[in-house]
Amino acid sequence: MGFVEEDIERVRAATSIVEVIQGYVALRKAGRNWVGLCPFHAEKSGSFNVREETSRYKCFGCQAAGDVFTFVQEIEHIDFPASVEKLAARSNITLTYTTGGEGQDRSRRKQLLGAMESAVEWYHQRLLKSPDARSAREYLRDRGLAGDVARQFRLGYAPDEWDALSSYLTEQGFKADVLSDVGLAFTNKSNRLQDSFRARIMFPIFSDNGDAVAFGGRILPGSTDPAKYKNSAETKIYFKSKTLYGMNWAKSDVVKDDQVIVCEGYTDVIGFHRSGVPRAVATCGTSLTEEHVRMMKRFATKVVLAFDADKAGQGAAEKFYAWEEKYQVRVSVARFPDGKDPGDLASSDPQALALAIKDAVPFLRFRLDRVIAAQPQRTPEDRARLASLAMQVINEHPDVNVRKLYAGEVATIVGLPVADLARLAERRSTQPVISPPIPRASGDSDSAEFIAIALLLQTWDAIAPWLIEDLFYSEIPRRAFLNLAHAAEVEQGSLLNNALASADPEVRELLERAAVADIDIDPPSVALSLIAVGVRRTLSQRTGIVDPVEILEDRAARLELEKLDDPKTGFVTAESLLRWLGIRGTTTRG
Numbered sequence: 001m002g003f004v005e006e007d008i009e010r011v012r013a014a015t016s017i018v019e020v021i022q023g024y025v026a027l028r029k030a031g032r033n034w035v036g037l038c039p040f041h042a043e044k045s046g047s048f049n050v051r052e053e054t055s056r057y058k059c060f061g062c063q064a065a066g067d068v069f070t071f072v073q074e075i076e077h078i079d080f081p082a083s084v085e086k087l088a089a090r091s092n093i094t095l096t097y098t099t100g101g102e103g104q105d106r107s108r109r110k111q112l113l114g115a116m117e118s119a120v121e122w123y124h125q126r127l128l129k130s131p132d133a134r135s136a137r138e139y140l141r142d143r144g145l146a147g148d149v150a151r152q153f154r155l156g157y158a159p160d161e162w163d164a165l166s167s168y169l170t171e172q173g174f175k176a177d178v179l180s181d182v183g184l185a186f187t188n189k190s191n192r193l194q195d196s197f198r199a200r201i202m203f204p205i206f207s208d209n210g211d212a213v214a215f216g217g218r219i220l221p222g223s224t225d226p227a228k229y230k231n232s233a234e235t236k237i238y239f240k241s242k243t244l245y246g247m248n249w250a251k252s253d254v255v256k257d258d259q260v261i262v263c264e265g266y267t268d269v270i271g272f273h274r275s276g277v278p279r280a281v282a283t284c285g286t287s288l289t290e291e292h293v294r295m296m297k298r299f300a301t302k303v304v305l306a307f308d309a310d311k312a313g314q315g316a317a318e319k320f321y322a323w324e325e326k327y328q329v330r331v332s333v334a335r336f337p338d339g340k341d342p343g344d345l346a347s348s349d350p351q352a353l354a355l356a357i358k359d360a361v362p363f364l365r366f367r368l369d370r371v372i373a374a375q376p377q378r379t380p381e382d383r384a385r386l387a388s389l390a391m392q393v394i395n396e397h398p399d400v401n402v403r404k405l406y407a408g409e410v411a412t413i414v415g416l417p418v419a420d421l422a423r424l425a426e427r428r429s430t431q432p433v434i435s436p437p438i439p440r441a442s443g444d445s446d447s448a449e450f451i452a453i454a455l456l457l458q459t460w461d462a463i464a465p466w467l468i469e470d471l472f473y474s475e476i477p478r479r480a481f482l483n484l485a486h487a488a489e490v491e492q493g494s495l496l497n498n499a500l501a502s503a504d505p506e507v508r509e510l511l512e513r514a515a516v517a518d519i520d521i522d523p524p525s526v527a528l529s530l531i532a533v534g535v536r537r538t539l540s541q542r543t544g545i546v547d548p549v550e551i552l553e554d555r556a557a558r559l560e561l562e563k564l565d566d567p568k569t570g571f572v573t574a575e576s577l578l579r580w581l582g583i584r585g586t587t588t589r590g
């Protein structure tokens, strides 16, 4: 299956790679490139480079590289056709399919997403309009979740009927196996299709791209159903450990503020939005996973936990500290007055909600304050016990200096010598922090030959007339040059893509790097210096020449070399030297 080649190029031309990637990664302008933290590996400094002009990206940390289609495939875990479809839709381009239509996986995924989207809308309309949804509407109105809020978050109502949704979707042409595959319905004992959700307020869960992938359903007050919340099971389009409720709405504010707030429930997320803090997300019935952190890191470096982090259980602290180190995020904890949750506060005191985020404290501060508040301090025995409990909490932290500073504080509180507790903090066996060295770009990155290749990609016409094969002395840049020269003769498609299509792996690697190389040098001056180097090298190799004509020509070349720097005659001289190199260079190259 596939698309007409021109369509793919049309989509490429209509798409800004920077804009697309900025939908996933915060990028800043650095010279000619846009640079950010790589979404494909954990890193502390930005190795991820995007270049608008060449429409390529490249990570110097993990070597991920490609064009806008590759990026969308990698980040969305979809195949090439799906990436073309996605980007085409973005630019309102209609694709012409070649034989076979869409791939099976693709078309299946589309059906599953289509069924979810139809269900979201159906539940939503039911909530807004149906008489049987009255108590659901009242419940939501009492909590400030009606009207515009219900519309923005597309809240819905699953009626107290056993197959209302299934019947509707079946009429719409969705097959039974599609409905069961997305968890909207199941086949019951009498072999009939039955709705999975019944008599519940529905919170649709979207991917960070805005595709509906799952539901959380809440019972109404007075229900005898023991499960307050029922969540979709994992499906082919829904992975709990990779989904954060609300990310689709929060994304832009998260990037803008470099901060993401993690709550426990759907209504907490909505509460933050209502209080003018639209950068909250929630896990969907799981605890926070490393996948979640990896995903959040694509958008922000500050993570505020807006739930009782102590409840996260044993081992949570270790996890959080490890993630802080591994993903270079800062985890802090928001404290809410009198054990209220963000959803409550949004109604009663929205300012307090915003303030709690502003005053969020580091995770260790939060833990330590809890311990100190919970322990009596009257007797020396009390205080010794407090010191010991506090040191246990402090020693979970991987940074010795952080431990010592907190230990000093505890020493002051309990009245022990600071040095004693600092020693305890020091002795904690520190685990080695896993941080693989970031491989550096290989050494030819700034060589004149590499720069010439990069400039060919940037501004072919400004440098191509001054370059010949003999100026490329290093093997891989020479092959890259020949590859590009060949690609430049192809009429269709972009220079880079044509070159990449026929490149061997080494050349490919060099081209990928050159496509994002941040070079701001006057192209002709690069050509002139390559010519000077080439002529000198060739002359030095031409010993024992006896032919009198050749001797004269070599001597002329040597004289012309001196004039190459002269701004008035430089280019005429260069042309003459290129001619000489064209003849003599090939004979002397090894």
Ligand SMILES: [Zn+2]
Residues within 6 Å of the ligand: 038, 039, 040, 041, 047, 048, 059, 060, 061, 062, 063, 064
């Ligand atoms: Zn990377």
